[in-house]
Amino acid sequence: MEARDPRPADMTYGDYLQLDRLLACQAPLSGTHDELLFIVIHQASELWLKLCLHELEAARQAIIADRLGVAFKMMARVARVQTQLIQSWDVLATITPADYTAMRGKLGSSSGFQSAQYRALEFMMGNKNPAMIAVHERDGAAHAMLTEAAARPSLYDETLRLLDRRGFAIPADRLERDFTQGYVASDAVEAAWRVVYAEADRYWDLYELAEKLVDLEYRVQLWRFGHLKTIERIIGFKRGTGGTAGVPYLARVIDQVFFPELLTVRVAL
Numbered sequence: 001m002e003a004r005d006p007r008p009a010d011m012t013y014g015d016y017l018q019l020d021r022l023l024a025c026q027a028p029l030s031g032t033h034d035e036l037l038f039i040v041i042h043q044a045s046e047l048w049l050k051l052c053l054h055e056l057e058a059a060r061q062a063i064i065a066d067r068l069g070v071a072f073k074m075m076a077r078v079a080r081v082q083t084q085l086i087q088s089w090d091v092l093a094t095i096t097p098a099d100y101t102a103m104r105g106k107l108g109s110s111s112g113f114q115s116a117q118y119r120a121l122e123f124m125m126g127n128k129n130p131a132m133i134a135v136h137e138r139d140g141a142a143h144a145m146l147t148e149a150a151a152r153p154s155l156y157d158e159t160l161r162l163l164d165r166r167g168f169a170i171p172a173d174r175l176e177r178d179f180t181q182g183y184v185a186s187d188a189v190e191a192a193w194r195v196v197y198a199e200a201d202r203y204w205d206l207y208e209l210a211e212k213l214v215d216l217e218y219r220v221q222l223w224r225f226g227h228l229k230t231i232e233r234i235i236g237f238k239r240g241t242g243g244t245a246g247v248p249y250l251a252r253v254i255d256q257v258f259f260p261e262l263l264t265v266r267v268a269l
Helices: 013-017 033-065 068-094 097-104 116-127 130-136 140-151 155-165 187-198 204-235 249-252 260-268
Strands: none
Touching: 013 068, 033 068, 033 187, 033 204, 068 204, 068 260, 116 130, 116 140, 116 155, 116 187, 116 204, 130 140, 155 204, 187 204, 187 260, 204 249, 204 260
């Protein structure tokens, strides 16, 4: 693919955004009226997820560099993007069961469960499950991306390393471990956060970092709940097109947490 001229004198709005390519990406298969809405919602969500990953990677690097003000800016932006993602369920929920049934046969086995970017976001947040990578075996690029993402420390892993550098007693087995596996809560980590929360004026930037993380988790959970209720409204308790149990599967996902000690510390305060 030829490199684009970054500043051609006659560049238009459509040229810059490559709208001819972007608007040609919607290709309904069923001939039903609502399929275009279904496609646009999911494509728009993938664009928002791309931005979330871009911002959270910058936030992770800022945490590593102890530049928390920069990280806060990126994390706050992601929170606003998450609001857009949450609200998209309201639009998708205008599809009725009859509307969806009319197009469902053309979706084959495709499912949002197969979104590599959503899985990468979960990995970035710390919800690691190597089994989820296998879903992407047929897509070499996605499989490689997720394999690399799973092996990297999450936002929370890097946050705990920052706490350690700041002098808090974080167990060594939480600082260096197999990052492809999910994080297991630690009483010692909760104790460190208890100090941060109890002495917020002294540790204000760490306190703010903790609350930024809680905000991200809160919004992911709202997104998950919106997903569950939208699917429940449209297909009831039918199985999902990707082979999952549908609503019961989504209900179990809501129980998954990213930053456990930031929730349990609230009981201890």
